[in-house]
Amino acid sequence: MRNILIGITAAVSLSVIVPAVNAEEAAPLSLAATTPITSAEVTGSVPQKLNVSKANVFNRLLKKIKDPNAAPPDDGIHDRANDAVFALQPPKVAYEGLPTTTFGNHVDWVKALDDGLLNPRYDRVDPDVEPFIMDLDIVRPVKASVPDVVFPHKPHTQWLHCSNCHPKIFIPQRLANTISMSAIILGQKCGVCHGKVSFPPETTSCKKCHSKPKPADWKPPLSQATVKNPWR
Amino acid sequence: MGAKMERTSVWKFALLGVLGWVSVFLMPQPAEAEYADVVINNYADAAGMRPVVFPHWYHRIRFRCKVCHADLGFKFKAGGNKITMAKIIDGKFCGACHNGEVSWSVENCGMCHSGIPGTPTHISGSTVQRLVAPAYKALPQ
The missing domain is CATH 1.20.5 (Single alpha-helices involved in coiled-coils or other helix-helix interfaces)
Incomplete structure (x- = not known):
């Protein structure tokens, strides 16, 4: 029994070299044992770690993906018992030579299309049908201090048809659509595609939409709680 | 001693x-499946088949969104299309192309029905999946 305890302690104390979170978890365990050898090993770095509260551990709400373009057999949703999975093309093979990004598929699909690297069909059978492209930018002022949104119709009409968005998702009328980031993240409005298929709203992709700087004289609007305050 | x-x-x-x-x-x-892969498990599990995994990336290299989402009538909702093999054989949904003419035909069951049994319908890597309380969490294997 004592040997097992020593073993655990030794393992734990050696684990100090691996990430700090492990060391914090391990610290209470190593205190439980009283063997001189192990405690000597431990005293180097652990007691200082003990003072650090769990509150300091980073809480990553939107976790980073470890292997963004995993091959189908290794991606966690394909059944490895199914032989056909091994016949499927791995995404990395198909993405070779395409411009990259740091989010979504890690491929800049719109740029790939503009550069002529991709030529997806606009019709089910006829490869020669040209897409109906509308080049119209819509500027949407944003209440917050982030840059205003410019919605470009061009890259959207390269891929989609008008009826995909209008009038069900977006009413084609000025000031008729209320859009918020929370709605988008929960899969409404822009989030019907962005965040599921097209590039997701992430900290590195904000500026793809929020691209028009605020006018020089712009000031953040005062909140109602401030405006209504008679002692202001 | x-x-x-x-x-x-x-x-x-x-x-x-x-x-x-x-x-x-x-x-x-634990690796994450490719962004925008759709697992469709409306009826597959109940019918004793593996759920379908639809790779968006593979299809968008070959077709623009418009072909499936405007012409073929696929809704922008995982599991919202109620696709069955009967409809596919009738030439609807996947069957519009997977008919042996545009693409390979329905005899390659395992190519689509390739997911881990019991995986619920969801879009992998979507913002909803990556929230603090995700709509679906991967099952321990």
Whole structure:
């Protein structure tokens, strides 16, 4: 029994070299044992770690993906018992030579299309049908201090048809659509595609939409709680 | 004598501990499926088939969104299309192309029905899946 305890302690104390979170978890365990050898090993770095509260551990709400373009057999949703999975093309093979990004598929699909690297069909059978492209930018002022949104119709009409968005998702009328980031993240409005298929709203992709700087004289609007305050 | 035994056993267990940690880091890390892969499990599990995994990326290299989402009538909702094999054989949904003419035909069951049994309908890597309380969490394997 004592040997097992020593073993655990030794393992734990050696684990100090691996990430700090492990060391914090391990610290209470190593205190439980009283063997001189192990405690000597431990005293180097652990007691200082003990003072650090769990509150300091980073809480990553939107976790980073470890292997963004995993091959189908290794991606966690394909059944490895199914032989056909091994016949499927791995995404990395198909993405070779395409411009990259740091989010979504890690491929800049719109740029790939503009550069002529991709030529997806606009019709089910006829490869020669040209897409109906509308080049119209819509500027949407944003209440917050982030840059205003410019919605470009061009890259959207390269891929989609008008009826995909209008009038069900977006009413084609000025000031008729209320859009918020929370709605988008929960899969409404822009989030019907962005965040599921097209590039997701992430900290590195904000500026793809929020691209028009605020006018020089712009000031953040005062909140109602401030405006209504008679002692202001 | 007793002290010597004590010492060897300590190192034995220390080695065991090191091996334990090494094995933890050598274990396959849970990888995330390709962004926008759709798992469709409306009826597959109940019919004794693996759920379908639809790779968006593979299709968008070959077709623009408009072909499926405007012409073929696929709704922008995972599991919202109520696709059945009967509809596919009638030339609807996947069957519009997977008919042996535009693309390979329905006899390649395992190519689509390739998901881990019991996986619920969801879009992998979507913002909703990556929230603090995700709509669907991967099952332990």
